Amino acid sequence: MLTWKDIIHFAVNGNPKPDKRVEKTTEEWKALLTPEEYQITRLKGTERPFSGEHCSTFSLGKYNCTCCNTPLFDSSIKFESSSGWPSFTQPIKQNAVQYEKDTTHGMVRVEILCNTCDAHLGHVFPDGPEPSGLRFCVNSLSIKLENND
Secondary structure, three states, X not given: OOOHHHHHHHHHHOOOOOOOOOOOOHXXXXXXXXXXXXXXXXXXXXXXXXXXXXOOOOOOEEEEEOOOOOEEXXXXXXXXXXXXXXXXXXXXXOOOEEEEEEOHHHOOEEEEEEOOOOOEEEEEEOOOOOOOOOEEEEOHHHEEEEEOO
């Protein structure tokens, strides 16, 4: 189980190696994604709070990267954070997500990205529920739910 100490270590010292890499040109990403998905995932945008479709979804399944379909989070670790964005306590695998120090907007935060294709997902904070104490705060447009049917 990842802890805040692990997250900081990755953000400072480098991320775990992904299982695979997906790289596309700007034109290829624009052809694949909606303009809103492109803004969030490739240009590091942020949805308005409480506006995303996965904010209040608690269906069983896996949440995959919108850009490359890599499994990132499982519904079993999703929780209601009242933050306005889908929130998870852990990634599906330790190497599914990468962590980068983010000093934009006059704050110091840890940005989370898909470790396979570098899609911006959101940020991680140390104010989640036990046992990890982590809150992976994710934009709905950066993930898609693959139901367990």
